[in-house]
Amino acid sequence: MDKMDKKMLKRTALGGILDNPVFVLVLGMCPLIAVSTSFMDALLMGVSTAIVLLLSNVAISALRKITPSAVRLPIYLMVVATLVTILQMFLDKYIPDFYASAGRFIALIAVNCIILARAEAFAGKNDVLSSLVDAASMGLGFIVAIAILGGVRQLLGDVLGISIFTAPAGGFIALGLLMALFNAALFFAKGYAARREARKTRREARRSAKTVKEEAL
């Protein structure tokens, strides 16, 4: 793996933060709002989505060389739908209480924008390892985002009794506030990283100038 590949992989691994599917790309809103009324349900929904994302990215990436471009979307959908069906069977068998409450949204994972977006934008064009890293990063980003949202809504709605936060309207309000917070933090982090990079560049420039000067003397 050369330096360029490593840099690319690092960027992909940070995709869950820099291109967070919830707070930055604003994808998969339907299950996000519907299921994030409690921390536990949100966490299980996040993990379910991440598992499908991981497996579908790997499968689609592995099949990319034999997938004709004209029929790639039906194939992606078939793969994702199969994985979701298997996930549904698993949840119904082993976590029936969660499946009973979130079952209809589990089925909707099959058409979740996050899954299809990663399949189309990344897995269909990159190797299996990169796709795996991408899915892990994005999946983790989704889990953290939906779990935080679920936790905040449960805290405000159930514990503090502000009932609007248990309703979809409150879900959007909480999501908006978290999104603002996350993007502000990301903005400052990027600024800090840019300043650090600039300092480093200046330091290197000064160092090379000094070297040139010493050589000239």
Place this chain on the structure above:
Amino acid sequence: MKKNVLMSIAVLSATAVICVALIAVVNHFWHITDEERFARAVKDIMQTNSFEIQYDNEVAEYNADIGGNDNYGIRTVRLAKGGRDDGCYLFQSRGRGYNGGFVELLIGYTADGELIGFIKTSLSDANTYQHLIKDSDWDAASDSVKGKTYKDEFESGRAGGNALQAATGASVTLGGASEAIKISNEFFKKYISDDVVEPPKGEIEVNATKIAQLNILFSVENSGYQGVTIKQGGYVKYPITSDRESGARVEAVYTAEAVDGEKYFIAEVWATTSGYGNWRLLVLLDDNNLIAAVNRTGNPPYEVYEEDDEHYDASNLDSTLNMTALYKGKALSAIAGIDEYDEYLQGTTHPTESIDGLKLCITHVLKNAMSLREKLAEFIGEEA
């Protein structure tokens, strides 16, 4: 180009086959059997998973009596074997929901007939209202019957409660749940408990109010039925005919005998029209004619007009319906007579829609006159 098309079809087909095969394999290992689903459902109200299906013949007989069908009736009665709930009963019953739908419940009883609670096992998809009810609301409904007995619920016929129904906006669905419990209670009372269900024959098993109401029917001036007294017959507790679609059912049948020895029977008919309350009529049938009088119970439709002085004259409607022999001397086939009275009533009270309930009662009796007669013939025959 052709190669690409063929390649696309081949890859699509291969992917589909692999996906289906994968699902089939997984389904083989993770398939949930009906027994497992049943056990899951039961565990919320009973601790045992060992049951023995009993009362098959009685269930068939009871369902036939109440006019049961796929949406209405008792499916199974199970006796719990072993464990903490040994000797308890588990009913799987369906009540009618909205728009041809049903609500299926598992209802637990102790051996003495005390309700342990109920859980819903399935709802038909015939209406969306059924899905307005959250699981927590079902739990609350179940809690509301705990500790009551088949006798209590038989009287009240309510599983949840009005507050719950109003909160969920799904009154019909909870009505269906109530019905499932009600028929289970009836079954328990009739076949499992030691209670005597049938009243002694030869005596009318009615209270003083009912006798007074029946006597109004016979004492109507010029009705031609003066002198008829309630001397013999029986009281049928269970609906004889039921016609939910039209919102009417015959709830009880009484027999009566005139001083000259001629026999009559009186059907107590209930009908409802959406938004306009209930009617409960006592309808007398003789050989070919009928008369009817109103029995004011439940939710009289004229309450709808109570706050509307322009369209409501309670005293007029009340006295008109109670003291007039409707359809006196009309042949059973003369259904057109309803319209005559309809015009008269509307002319005095204007409650156009509420009259629909009245018409529904009468037409229901007419529709079922023959089967009612047969029932009565059986009754009278048995007595003889």
